[in-house]
Amino acid sequence: MANSLMKSTTMHPLIGHDQLQTSLGRACHLGNLPSGVLLHGGPGVGKQHLALWIAQVLLCPHKTPSGPCMVCKSCRLSLKVGHPDLHWFFPVSRPKNTRPSNLGAALETARQDSLIRKRKNFLRPTSAYTEIQGIYLATIKHLRNQVYKRPSMGSSQVFILGDAQAMISRDSTSEAANALLKILEEPPSGTFFLITCDILRRLPATIISRTIPIHLAGIPTSEVKNFLMENLEIEEKKADKSARLSRGSIGRSLGFLTEDENEGTLEFARQKSFHLLRACLQTNRTLIYQESIKLAGTSSRTLGPVIDSLGDALRDLALFILGDQDKIVNTDTIRFLEGVCSKRNIHPRSITESFGYLDQAKEQMDSNVNAQLIITNLLINVQEKLSGRSK
Numbered sequence: 001m002a003n004s005l006m007k008s009t010t011m012h013p014l015i016g017h018d019q020l021q022t023s024l025g026r027a028c029h030l031g032n033l034p035s036g037v038l039l040h041g042g043p044g045v046g047k048q049h050l051a052l053w054i055a056q057v058l059l060c061p062h063k064t065p066s067g068p069c070m071v072c073k074s075c076r077l078s079l080k081v082g083h084p085d086l087h088w089f090f091p092v093s094r095p096k097n098t099r100p101s102n103l104g105a106a107l108e109t110a111r112q113d114s115l116i117r118k119r120k121n122f123l124r125p126t127s128a129y130t131e132i133q134g135i136y137l138a139t140i141k142h143l144r145n146q147v148y149k150r151p152s153m154g155s156s157q158v159f160i161l162g163d164a165q166a167m168i169s170r171d172s173t174s175e176a177a178n179a180l181l182k183i184l185e186e187p188p189s190g191t192f193f194l195i196t197c198d199i200l201r202r203l204p205a206t207i208i209s210r211t212i213p214i215h216l217a218g219i220p221t222s223e224v225k226n227f228l229m230e231n232l233e234i235e236e237k238k239a240d241k242s243a244r245l246s247r248g249s250i251g252r253s254l255g256f257l258t259e260d261e262n263e264g265t266l267e268f269a270r271q272k273s274f275h276l277l278r279a280c281l282q283t284n285r286t287l288i289y290q291e292s293i294k295l296a297g298t299s300s301r302t303l304g305p306v307i308d309s310l311g312d313a314l315r316d317l318a319l320f321i322l323g324d325q326d327k328i329v330n331t332d333t334i335r336f337l338e339g340v341c342s343k344r345n346i347h348p349r350s351i352t353e354s355f356g357y358l359d360q361a362k363e364q365m366d367s368n369v370n371a372q373l374i375i376t377n378l379l380i381n382v383q384e385k386l387s388g389r390s391k
């Protein structure tokens with residue numbers, strides 16, 4: 001009951017994950033929730049939405065085993081992400097032209113500005129940013145100062161650290177992660193940390209060992225589709241297409257929709273991936289070199305989704321060959337797949353074997369290898385695999 005009410009009134013709707021909500025709600029009510037919880041799962045699957053809900057439960061003085069009361073002052077503030085004891089941190093772009101001594105204050109201003117935008121439009125597609133964003137040491141120091149202050153309203157403070165893998169990047173070394181670890185080692189009583197990250201292994205083992213990791217799986221495609229139709233009034237055909245491509249993630253499904261007449265960022269990646277697949281299916285490398293040049297200088301935020309989409313495109317090709325068309329996610333490419341299969345005899349095994357090259361490309365991306373080089377190598381390897389030339 002509380003759940004359905006919550007879903008209809010909150011600015012941060014949580015779709016799916018009902019069982020997880022039930023068990024976490026109960027743990028909060030019994031006072032059993034560990035002080036460090038690590039929610040991990042694919043981008044846009046609802047990790048920070050769930051963290052905000054847990055925070056609301058923890059801060060509500062009238063919580064029941066099924067969740068927060070929804071009507072008290074604390075709940076009303078939590079729902080607007082305006083509760084003074086709810087602190088939400090996430091990656092921001094590093095402010096330009098800032099002296100190191102002013103960096104902490106500038107990052108805090110950037111976070112507050114971002115919070116205002118999030119309150120206005122909470123539903124943002126994943127991969128909507130093209131700039132590199134990070135969680136910097138100065139931000140973790142700010143968080144630490146807050147941790148050792150007394151709560152304003154009740155006896156608890158809740159800290160959400162979204163996309164914590166952004167502590168570990170080219171620009172922000174693991175200094176931020178080390179600083180966080182020190183706080184997690186000795187948290188003041190009544191302090192809770194709800195940390196989210198996409199892939200668990202991207203966080204240091206020392207941080208993981210201080211938390212209870214909980215995995216959020218994708219939700220059923222039908223739930224994503226219903227959400228898009230009911231809450232965003234997307235027409236059925238478009239909702240169906242985005243939902244199929246979403247991997248059970250609402251945040252991801254939004255990336256395939258048109259926003260302010262602009263093509264979604266994931267839609268761009270999807271179309272690009274079919275150009276790449278076409279290049280791999282040629283008998284020579286001309287198209288491979290042409291497509292790689294077009295992606296020269298691309299940031300990993302743009303390249304990652306293109307590589308992911310190429311994986312989807314290849315999987316669809318395998319499904320088509322196996323006659324399992326119902327599972328194809330790029331439904332608008334069936335004619336193209338038909339054309340490919342009428343001309344060539346590709347063994348599904350050579351497709352599954354080429355997935356290893358996609359993983360390799362993503363690893364190279366994390367180590368900042370040049371984008372053009374990554375794509376050239378990837379496409380050549382996949383081309384060889386599909387042609388049966390490589391072992």
Ligand SMILES: [Zn+2]
Binds near residue numbers: 061
């Ligand atoms: Zn309440």
